[in-house]
Amino acid sequence: MYAAIMPRTSAGRTFGKRRLPHGCTLSLKLTLTRVRQWSSPTFQRDGQQDAAARMSRTDPIHLIIADPSENSAEELVSELRNAGHATRAQHISGLEQLDDLLDGQRWDMLLCRRSDEAEYTPEDLFARVRQQELDCAMILIEDSDDPARLTEGLRSGATDVILEGQDERFLLVVRRELGNVAQRRKRRQAELAMKESERRNQLLLDTSRAAIAYIHEGMHIYVNRAYVDLFGYADEDELAAIPLLDMIAGNHQSTFKQKLKDFDVDASAEPFPISGLRQNGEAFDATMVLTMAAFDGEPCMQVLIRREEQPAASSAELQQLRTQDPTTGLLNRPFFIERLEQIVDDARRERHSGGLMMLQIDHFAELREQAGLTGTDSVIRELAGVLAAETPDGVTLARLSDDTFSVVCINRGRDDLMQLAEHYRETVDTHMCTVGNRTIRATLSVGATLIGSRSESAQEALTQASRATSHVRDRNRQGNGVYLFDPADFTTERATSDSDDDRTREVLHLLSDGIKNNTLVLLYQPIISLRGEEREHYEVYLRLPDANGNLLRPDEFIHLAEQSGMGGRLDRWVVLQAVRRLATRRSEGRDTRLTINLTHNALTDDSFLPWLKVALKAAKLPREAVVLQFTEIAATTYLKHAKAFSEALSKLECMVSMSRFGGSVNPFGTLRHLQVVYVKIDGALVGDLNADETGRSKFRDMIRKLEDDGMLPVVPMVADAQILANLFQAGVNYVQGNYFAEPAAEMDFEFQSDL
Structure with a gap:
């Protein structure tokens, strides 16, 4: 029994808010047959380009943090995530752990904190990364501003050195070094593409039946095998010291010289007859074409000679001689x-x-x-x-x-x-x-x-x-x-602006006006069960209109609201508007549930829970109709408050969800302290499903562990059928993403089951 997550259609009907092509048959029961179709190599190739483009925007930072304190490492992760960086962080406290992580994995950055309590030295860690020939930014966090120590940090291999407490500079350096790593990787890809193109061109030259040579100042700088055989030489090295003119029969040399003069004036590729001269003195007739070319970056002339002869086929013995050492x-x-x-x-x-x-x-x-x-x-x-x-x-x-x-x-x-x-x-x-x-x-x-x-x-x-x-x-x-x-x-040496403040003031002014005048916008995106549950379930997203009417996403203003203390007012506004909308919908007979996102201010505000209790009672909503959600980074940073908050909500019979799960150093360690029903996976981790079998296995293990612990995983950012098929195979129940419906102002997604 499987849920049909799209309505049946035969021509141009809609799925949620999305128009489907004419002629599609979309009673998409998640049967194993359909999943096999989605998982087929042909289907995966068709969606590969779109998936790559999507992941380029959502790839997390693969981060190693060397720090004696796990709490300090969590603070660094929190700082990065608050700045909008998705992270996949691993905490280490010694050199052996680093060796285990470096083998066979790609890392973007190593953050190393110098400490007398550490079981490592930054110099040892940096040396090990260099030894592995990994392209990984290495940032050293120092507690001393002694210039000699800072210089020594750079000499040890750090790409930059940050002092404790330089939070803004830390983020700027991280952004710069990540950009540098990305640019180096792009450059390598371009170099590889060019090298592959050159290799293919070289292969075409070497295997061409036409005799081809490259000439610089009258001398041979490259000849292919057909050219060597045509002139009767045993090896191309024999031609290195022979001018091209000496390989033209005497009665044609004057004609050839004139062609060279004409070529200097007008490098046209017109063929002309020529008489060549073999090593044994025998002449042969052929057609020659001269063209401008470049070889190893040097301008030169390409000579192409054609004869109506079939080259002798190479024998198996000759191939063996070309690949084996005779001794x-x-x-x-x-x-x-x-x-x-x-x-x-x-x-x-x-x-x-x-x-x-x-x-x-x-x-x-x-x-x-x-x-x-x-x-x-x-x-x-x-x-x-x-x-x-x-x-x-x-x-x-x-x-x-x-x-x-x-x-x-x-x-x-x-x-x-x-x-x-x-x-x-x-x-x-x-x-x-x-x-x-x-x-x-x-x-x-x-x-x-x-x-x-x-x-x-x-x-x-x-x-x-x-x-x-x-x-x-x-x-x-x-x-x-x-x-x-x-x-x-082998070597002895290694090598916030005024406009930001203006932008912050502008955003905070927009938030204040939006709360006061109710001009903030709420959008709703469905959360869909793959196991046949028919309850309507939406997540509430907040958007902030700017002066031009553009809707700003939460990552552009939430952290500013939290830092300014405005997060509490924002939480109350969102909850109040959402529960009013929910109460109206449920009064129409709809069995709807909303997941409402909160800032970390709600966790630390002792007055929020009493207010929430009154708000829910006034809306006459059953407790199971509302799920309150905070982020993993908020829970990690304010763990004591998050623990008390989740316990209090549990006593109120309200469900709790934690979002962006899996990006911290020890995500399950944080989760053990909380009474959570839903766990929303960090969208950046969804890319593991399209990576390789190792990534899919890790993802399945995480889902299985969450369910074994009695929690309900929700996987967001489902953007294509390939990801959906992988999620089904991983046993995921709840999914969400633009593949089904984008966040919209109306809750009009067609939940249905076809059992």
Whole structure:
């Protein structure tokens, strides 16, 4: 038995306040069949762009707070949320907790409070984040204004240092650094898109049947395989020192020179006949086209030569030679570099993290002198076999150079990477190689580096791994060790206005006039049960008209009302208007329930509850018709008052709801102290449903825990059928969002069931 949350229609009928397209069949019972349809890959692709646009506006700040006090951490979260920032915060008190959080997760910001009571130092935390190659803003909160300490904080890796009590500057710095992180991520995405485009273009050039070359000042700077084969050369490097003119048959050189002069004047792409000259002196006829181009950022000329010949098909043996090292049978350097570039690019897109290792044979010159050239090849082959046998699935092992093997992997955290590095080192250290009748012992210096969203390129990762390998031998001349690249070991230095006041006064004046003249606006949005409940349930939203008639949203004025002490007057106005409207509606025979939002002033105002009791009695409303709702941040900040408030409402048989749940450091810890019936999930968390299976699993666990504790979760911001399908699969009962109906001045949504 399932609820039909949209009326049946066959042509152009409305659902709530929304007009549906002609021809839609929308008796949307939430049956498993329909849910499967919504969950199909085709449906998800169709809604992917809209979902991405929506989430870009509602994504929370993924925040790590290092603070000895959880209460202090909650204060920082409260300050951010009061300023309009949705947060997903994690509190830590030590380095091990940071390691657990950094593995495989993306974070936007680390807030670190320096304290003598802490089990960490800011320098250690910042160094660990840098070591992970994560693009994460790091802000240090200091309790001393000593210039030397502030400078040291910046040197330790902090992007900025804030003094205790600088609340306004704190918010400005957070906003600036979040913007910087977002811009860096956008830049990386643009660079990746350009790099991918260049890679595709390069692939087209390399595989083209047409012979193509790029010429700068008469010399070849690039030739594709078809060009090399056409002129009869074995390798493109042979053409690097040969001028293009020397590859034109003598009887056509004067014609070609004239074409070059004409091209300098008018770079038209008109084809012309030419006679080419192969390496063996044989001439051939072809058609040539000259065009302007750029290669590696340099202006040059593109030469395109066409002949009516079919290139020979490459054999499987040739492909194998191109990807394998002939001595060891491992992957060769070019193929490995290509794989590494792919992993780095994916990490920059934040699809996964990665790790790179260089395994360098210690004292290779001495080994070669001892074993000879043939014996050295035998040792390298044997070591390659040993390493290959110890390489897990999903990890790529290759021979990078004469004395160096390389390993790249994905989705391995810092500890896993170092365990694998140590395993390789120990395996080779205990292995004895045999060359003829002699036994030769080899050891490895293993340098590793992490690959994350801030990794610039494959070449940079290789450089870091190489420096890490050298660092092993710097610490111990014999090598035979492992080391994870840490930038700190390689560098010594790191690097409210008058208009706001005017705006505040303007908003407070509008609020005061709105309360006095009843010009504030109430809107109503339905809360819908997916389990067949027929009661009408709406949430009440407040809007403030400005001088131009535009309706300001609560996040533009509520915090000002609370800070100015006007929140109490605002609460009374909203409750009074809402219960009057509700009383009229119920007198018409409607079984309607309203959820009314309150400011934190209602929690701390001892006179509010007696007033509320009188207001409800005067409206002759049953207690279950009204749900009073306050935010999680208000409850966290004023926990003692919120506890007393919820207990008093429970005695009055009024239901309590807490909104924006899940954004604090310890949301369930706050909830344990309150007598709450409904819990409205923070809308920013709804994005977890469209992220991946891990996000959906976390969301389902949160819903299940709330229901196990006897509370009723409400999920807002349902904007499309894909989210709705995921919510149904998660077992959610109550949903809300513009997909059903936008907040409206009238309570005219068509609640119905089709059982």
